[in-house]
Amino acid sequence: MSCKIGIPRGLLYYYYGDVWRDYFRRLGAQPVVSPETNSAVVEAGGRIDEVCLPVKVFFGHVRLLLASQVDRLFLPRVVSAAAGRYSCPKLIGLLDIVRAHVSGGPPIIAPTVDSRSGWRGLYRAAADTGAALGHSPLASLIAWRQAWRGRRPPPAGARPAAGRPWVVLAGHPYILYDRHVSMDAIGKLTAMGVEVVPVDRADPQAADRAAAALPKDIFWHYCRSLAGAALAFLGVSPPPAGMIYLTSFACGPDSLIGELLRRHAERRGVPFLLLSLDEHTAEAGFVTRLEAFADMLRRRKP
Amino acid sequence: MTVTFPNMGTLPIVLQALLKALGVRTLPPPPTGKATLELGARHSPETACLPFKTTLGNFIQALEAGADTILTCGGGGPCRLGYYAAVQQDILRDLGYRFDMLVVEPEVGSAWRVLRRLTSGGWRRTWSAFRLAAATMRALDAVERAACSVRPLVAVGAAGEVEAIRRQAAAAVAAATCSAEAAAAAAEFCRRLSSLPAGEQPPPLRVGLVGEIYVMLESYVNNDLVRRLGRMGVEVRPTMLLGDYFNAHILRNGAARHREEALVSLAAPYLDRYVGGHAVKSVGQTVALGQTGFDGIVHLFPFTCMPEIIAANILPGVRDSRGIPVLSLAVDEQTGAAGMVTRLEAFVDLLRHRRKNTAGM
Numbered sequence: 304m305s306c307k308i309g310i311p312r313g314l315l316y317y318y319y320g321d322v323w324r325d326y327f328r329r330l331g332a333q334p335v336v337s338p339e340t341n342s343a344v345v346e347a348g349g350r351i352d353e354v355c356l357p358v359k360v361f362f363g364h365v366r367l368l369l370a371s372q373v374d375r376l377f378l379p380r381v382v383s384a385a386a387g388r389y390s391c392p393k394l395i396g397l398l399d400i401v402r403a404h405v406s407g408g409p410p411i412i413a414p415t416v417d418s419r420s421g422w423r424g425l426y427r428a429a430a431d432t433g434a435a436l437g438h439s440p441l442a443s444l445i446a447w448r449q450a451w452r453g454r455r456p457p458p459a460g461a462r463p464a465a466g467r468p469w470v471v472l473a474g475h476p477y478i479l480y481d482r483h484v485s486m487d488a489i490g491k492l493t494a495m496g497v498e499v500v501p502v503d504r505a506d507p508q509a510a511d512r513a514a515a516a517l518p519k520d521i522f523w524h525y526c527r528s529l530a531g532a533a534l535a536f537l538g539v540s541p542p543p544a545g546m547i548y549l550t551s552f553a554c555g556p557d558s559l560i561g562e563l564l565r566r567h568a569e570r571r572g573v574p575f576l577l578l579s580l581d582e583h584t585a586e587a588g589f590v591t592r593l594e595a596f597a598d599m600l601r602r603r604k605p
Numbered sequence: 606m607t608v609t610f611p612n613m614g615t616l617p618i619v620l621q622a623l624l625k626a627l628g629v630r631t632l633p634p635p636p637t638g639k640a641t642l643e644l645g646a647r648h649s650p651e652t653a654c655l656p657f658k659t660t661l662g663n664f665i666q667a668l669e670a671g672a673d674t675i676l677t678c679g680g681g682g683p684c685r686l687g688y689y690a691a692v693q694q695d696i697l698r699d700l701g702y703r704f705d706m707l708v709v710e711p712e713v714g715s716a717w718r719v720l721r722r723l724t725s726g727g728w729r730r731t732w733s734a735f736r737l738a739a740a741t742m743r744a745l746d747a748v749e750r751a752a753c754s755v756r757p758l759v760a761v762g763a764a765g766e767v768e769a770i771r772r773q774a775a776a777a778v779a780a781a782t783c784s785a786e787a788a789a790a791a792a793e794f795c796r797r798l799s800s801l802p803a804g805e806q807p808p809p810l811r812v813g814l815v816g817e818i819y820v821m822l823e824s825y826v827n828n829d830l831v832r833r834l835g836r837m838g839v840e841v842r843p844t845m846l847l848g849d850y851f852n853a854h855i856l857r858n859g860a861a862r863h864r865e866e867a868l869v870s871l872a873a874p875y876l877d878r879y880v881g882g883h884a885v886k887s888v889g890q891t892v893a894l895g896q897t898g899f900d901g902i903v904h905l906f907p908f909t910c911m912p913e914i915i916a917a918n919i920l921p922g923v924r925d926s927r928g929i930p931v932l933s934l935a936v937d938e939q940t941g942a943a944g945m946v947t948r949l950e951a952f953v954d955l956l957r958h959r960r961k962n963t964a965g966m
Binding site: 308348351353354365380382387388389391392393395396399400403404415436470517518519521523554556557558559560561566570571579598 | 625635649650651652653654657664679681683684685687689690691692695696699751765875877878879880881882884908910911912914915917918919922935
């Protein structure tokens, strides 16, 4: 029987989930990903105080996996995913929060990824993870490299058909692509006839250039990618018809980066809508705001 | 050039001492108050943390009063403070203000460039200005600590005296023209504080104050928590006054590093890594004060503060395993004095009962 590795479907899973699953399979383990978020998951995560919705959802997925038959739990601690940058404090302290709230359960595989001073931190994390499953550092690294090479980033540079007005949907992937958390904003907007371009479809190089042009470097790695991509979209000609920023209440970095993007969008005459989500957000009110925004864009059209 | 800066406890007095000695014209913002908070909140993103809003309010008030240069800090993350200046600058420019913003990033080169922008004075003058500022900071911290220990002890009729002496001390220290004068003023006012008539109270409860530095030091935003606790008969131990922060993060001398390491290792069983801000220290100080017989801990932080929310989720575990009561309080612009006082009173009652029960055993 191969070792079952429980992976919570939340937060960084939406960036690296494919790679993690492939990596564990290459090491002969069986990755078990918790099911899609539903209200029971949110409920289970609700006991953590004052954190943002995605962290609560993540904790809910952890509780779900604890109740299932997994042999290990995979909770990597990503301190920094790029030189000189940080993750948000809650991602860094996620493991400590989980440990403070659960006792017992299967052993946790918790490699620390700290790339502040280069790539060695990532390699060490890959080797540590493999070692926890009884593999040599070399075998672990080879498995990691192969898994990393096989990752499928979102189709970059996607642009909608010429002539149709399009809207950039900005936000972290763990919000945009979690259909419960985002209340399926992508599907709802599409159904309203809005051409939606998720922000992670921007050309990565253009996004990096746009982020580098900011007077102050954004030191949160994931927020920097997000802001760079959104700014890159604002810079194309003709600009998008609008921009919607989906964020979660109490997200620290978004509270400032959302403001930054709003000001950039408004300077370029692009209507901007910030929608903040938490576990009490009512779907009806959410839909009304999306509809009002879509109507406004339609009326604005020349 | 007329330079202003954010309010935070005794920081404006210290910065004024520094800048005046460097020959820079200063215009500190008016004391943080209701108008500051309203202005700041109106122009800030809704879920920005409280220090962002109040310091933005400070800047608006100072610019309106005629300042044309803002001196503030930057940072490298992961706490939001590091990105305040960039966004505040955008907001103020969109509001139509014209000003220079001097941002001191946490590296020597940046501090040096800012210093050169401010002054062209020689080495000797710069050195003595920094010495005066450091002495001012130490003197004000000493008075603050003395006031904290004296408050629960003085007779009811003399309660107002403590604050009067604190105000006089601040004025006297601010007027000092050299380090020796500042130190002498502190010694004199600490002596006056300790000679106030004592009341007939039992030995005061001892409570440690941990958390985020800005809301701990800026008494308007924390509803004067330290003084209120003092009047309830509690000796408050502030774990981070301006000088403590300066020693730990800027000076980083041997003793300060040693203290930091001790706190980090005390926190390690609960939180074994830096998560930004002061979260590790909040946990470490709670363990440390629990070991030295403190009756309780008040953990204070801005609503939505990322690092301290991690601490707030971890401190209940520390409370259970170390047996020291912890009250976590988040403050924002909606926090009313009445609600906070009720929670403090309930906490102090709990601590009193606890002490009585322990004594009876």
